[in-house]
Amino acid sequence: MSFGKYFISLTIVLLFLGVLDLAIGSTYIPLDEILSALIGKGTSVPSWEHIVLGFRLPRIATALFVGMGLSVSGLLMQVLFRNPLAGPYVLGVSTGASLGVALAVLAGISFGIGWMSSWMTVAAATLGSIIVFSVVLFASFRVRDSMTLLIFGLMLGMATGGIVAVLQFFSKAEDIQIYLMWTFGSLGGVAGEQLFILIIFVIIGLAISLLLIKPLNILLIGEDYGKSLGVNIRNTRILIILATCLMAGAITAFCGPIGFIGIAVPHITRLVFPSSNHKILLPGSMILGAAVLLFCDIVSQLPGTQEVLPINAVTALFGAPLVIWLILRKGNIRRTIG
């Protein structure tokens, strides 16, 4: 079966959403002015150029890479754990990041202002996810089957969540609010060097995933068959975890724990591209993930108003019903994994 047409039409949709997202925001900027800002000709109102190039364009780039990274992470986890409910965060990477941020914010480590503060959050989140990631990776060397690893990751996440709850309990209301704002997730505010670092991490994760196409296909018939087909299961598992943690960890560090995308997009991908071949499913998840997150970003701007909704609220509010509808229409989702 050839999926070329799907990919071409999805790319057109993606371009359309990108342009739409550029045009939408709390300040109205005409389309031709946006275009002239993009090609470097400047705008009639000088601040417009700054809005387009300094805010909207980085936000769209962030949405693209976050969408791709989270979707592919979710796909990897669902295949590894043979579980349709697995997502990028099942290994506790995001709760690790949350713990880092909570420690930084709630345990009263003083924050600078402006860029200092944003780097502090990133550093704390990164440190938190690296710690959890190391524990999970260590466990994956020792644990024989993936199901044990899944439970290990979930429990680790819950325990970490417990520490965050204790910290919250003993914290000042203002600090809790800062922490809560972080958990809402945000695609804005990542620009310049931060955006560059985020993109590098996601690209490395995606590159590792592409090298995993063959083992991922084989994992669809289980680890025993995989081994008998010449796949080194342990190395595969470690590479899958590495790719997921690089992408999900970096994304959580810069944008907060953005939910839904990682679990839902792989399912949407399997429904759009009815194939079991990850040569199709991986790029499919990338393009759909980017498109879905761009769409959610557009909605979160609440076009026509001055308000911006937290991205997490939008991904869940629009995503969950969409997935329920897809599943009810297509039937048994359990079967799609194992």
Added chain:
Amino acid sequence: MKALLEANNLTVGYKKGKTEIPIISGISQLQGASGKLIALIGMNGTGKSTLLRTLAGLQHPLAGEMHLSGVNSNKLSVVEKSKMLSVVLTHYAISGLLTVEELVQLGRYPYTNWSATLNASDLDFVQECLEKTGILHLRNKLFHELSDGQQQKSLIARALAQNTGIILLDEPTNHLDIKNKVDVLTLLKDQASHGKCIVFSTHDIQLSMKFVDEVWIIDQQGSFTSTSMDNPQAKNLIKDKLVPAEYKWLVDEL
């Protein structure tokens, strides 16, 4: 006759923490030759699956060594092994998205590059395996839509696509009706006659006797015996080893 599969002083079993739990010890007359169809029989829990899994390299032996085509299996990489030995397992959890053809194509993976691209001769070979197993007309069906018999045949087709000298099957005739049991055994017999060494565990002893060249018996004491069906005493040996004294009167003839 070429021995594709051999074991010396092999002990199979499990490790629980640091303690080893041997199930079958000191297997030394295990030899699977090219062209032979071999039934592995033994009562429930005597370690048929454990032995097959160990031979397949899916779990480590507790002691001893195995040879594939004369080469010590410890010296073979997983990729090299995957071109010598393929398996059909009982507890399969096949993704619902896989069609029969895609499943069988996975058998060609040891021969493909990193992107798993199948060339024309791979695709021809897959088609041939689908034809041999009589499931070509089901190629575009999802694996889960198939009956037990059709599923078993697709799994065998996948193993054939791997193009290995040895095929190990864990209870391939389980849950099948008599027609499908005979279909599967006939298919295996035919494949063995083309030079493969095929070993399958089974509880369908009487039916299997009509097809196999050799039997491997694991008795309740966990000891391993092999006998050729040319041996006139083979049936008595099986009866002795596998039928408890109190039930002997029920079984006159195997």
